[in-house]
Amino acid sequence: MKQTFLQGALIITIASLLSKIIGSLFRIPLQNIAGDEVYGIFSIVYPVYMAVLTLSVAGIPLAISKLISEARLAGNEQQIRDIYVTAAILAMSFGTTLFIGIVLFSNQIASLLGGEFAMLSLIVVSATLLVAPYMAVYRGYFQGYQDMRPTALSQVLEQVVRVFFILLFAYILVRQGFNESVIAGGVMIGSILGALASLVYLRRKFTKSDVKPTTDVRYSIDSFRRWSKTILKISLPICVGALAMALVNFIDSITVPSQLAAIGENVAVQYGYYGRGLALVQIAVVFAQALILPLIPLITGALAAGDHTKTSRITEKAMKFMHLTSWPAAIGLLVLTVPLNIALFGDTMASDTLAIVHVSAVFTSFAVLTTGLLQGMNKQLLSAYIVLGASVLKVILNIFLIREFGLIGVAWSTLVVYVVLTAWNLYVMKKSISFKLFGNGEIRVMLAAVGMGAVVYLPMLLFDVTAWSRGGVLLFVFAMMAVGAVVYGLLLLVFKGVTREELKMIPVVGKRL
Structure with a gap:
């Protein structure tokens, strides 16, 4: 179960990177399938949900992991159980309260977002708040045992399921001829299903693991009061900062x-x-x-x-x-x-x-x-x-x-x-x-990037890409990205924007460079 810090950091970083790339790239096929109006509704509504979700859960995993790690060092199983139960109560309370609040005031919030076209999407995506906070508790719990794998796998699973159903519902609803408001609301179901898939995986992992807290002491109101104050004290500033x-x-x-x-x-x-x-x-x-x-x-x-x-x-x-x-x-x-x-x-x-x-x-x-x-x-x-x-x-x-x-x-x-x-x-x-804000080769890095940009832009002075087919332009973009990567790398070496030590840290090719 226990991992080194570097292993855990690497696992969570790779998973976060992969899930965020998936969560960003899907916007392109969404716009292609459903059009700018649906994509616009999605782009208006989703940040509202993300802001509310961040406020409700962003600091909980870090707070739980910190507190459980300390309780483990002290060998106190009762504290571990109390922290977990308190965090679960807080998470479900926050999520349910915010969901009810958004539903009750959905008309007023939709007016702020531009009109009734946003209401259905807002209500649907807010239902994810019934699932996501509880999911965050399990992630924090495993992190408290220095096991980053459940968090990493659940992040990737959530994004894959979410994106799959968003694009599937977009395709089905467009083919069925529904209006833009209904299509935007339908694709938001993908967020609920993604969070639910992640929660089911984490719950099963928790149930079968050997880290479930075991104590005969009953959980009490006093325990809730004590640990809720501690958890909130740690998590709230992190939420706002995030x-x-x-x-x-x-x-x-x-x-x-x-x-x-x-x-x-x-x-x-x-x-x-x-x-x-x-x-x-x-x-x-x-x-x-x-x-x-x-x-x-x-x-x-x-x-x-x-x-x-x-x-x-x-x-x-x-x-x-x-x-x-x-x-x-x-x-x-x-x-x-x-x-x-x-x-x-x-x-x-x-x-x-x-x-x-x-x-x-x-x-x-x-x-x-x-x-x-x-x-x-x-x-x-x-x-x-x-x-x-x-x-x-x-x-x-x-x-x-x-x-x-x-x-x-x-x-x-x-x-x-x-x-x-x-x-x-x-x-x-x-x-x-x-x-040092500057003095580690930053100016040279900027010069290399500007030089790369000039080389990549040069062909567009010679050719009118707007007259080409979409496929031709896509091939041109890929070609210019490859050229840009090579030019940037060469200019970094020419301008000495990276040191020998920094080159050696590059995986596989670092020592050869």
Whole structure:
């Protein structure tokens, strides 16, 4: 059962990476099958659910794993049982209360999201709250025993089942000729089935495992009072801190529709265009989201041991990794915006908006990473305040910029907010620990990414890709991605953007390089 920390970190990172890639890529076939209006409704409603879900469960697995790990060291089976039961009661209470609240106020919430077209989707997806919080308890329980495999497998299982049924229901409902609102509501059933599949797997794993708590002492109200306070104290700041990206998308869902409607735009279709860019940016941000999982305990442990040198080294390596992955991703998406739009979504609609959203990928990645680093430094509450401050700025910018510039105003507000969020996080980090913001080859990495972007963009000055077939454009995109990867790698070596030690760490080919 017991794994080393590095094994556990690797398992959970790979699973998180895989599940997030699956959860991002499916948006492309969803748009292709159901169209921009259905995809727009999905893009409006889903962030609301994700924000509520994050608030209700994000910190529970970490809180449970921490508390159960401590109880295990003390050999106290009663405490383990009490922590598990209390967490389960809290999770089910939160989930049920939030589900009932969303259903009761679904009409008012749908009005905030742009109209009645969002109501059915909102009600259906909110039913996942009856399952997901309880599922999070089991993940935290196994993590408390240093077993990351159930969490990892359940994450992948949830996404595979969810995506399969989303696309299946989209195909069936479109073929049956239902309207866009019903189709969007139908695909949301996939989220319920995905969470349910994950819960069934975890429950069976728990029932058959040898880590079930065994005690003859009855669970009491006093136990609930004691452990609920402890769990909430640990989990709530983490929940708010984990809202960084979810909260910004939530703000868009409740502010953008009303502003688009005010200037006479079709809300669902326009939001569908904006959602195209978000689908690709989320793929680029996957590395940042996966990286923070093992980073948080590493930094927390280094600080607890008073090893500031190790803390600085971990922070600098994480920042360097983010430079190496986010800059080429953002610049590559930027220069290939038009062919990507044609190849993946079938036309060039809102390409100017998508281009700005693609640029924001680099700052979104850094915002997610630095928020996680602050949590590792035990500054969860301060991190939460920063996220809330950035959210207020997002509201103001959305209202002003959409009224002035239309849909592209949403993209500009997203870019500005993530720049501000990143800068704010870095300022707090610099006051807390000593680390080099630049000086580890970051500028050389940026130059390599810009050079790669120039090479990839050059053919589009010579050829009009908009006149090609969709299949031809897709082949062109794949070819340019391959060329870009090779050019970026060569420029990194030429500009010495990576050190010998960093090259050696690359799996398989590192030592040869």
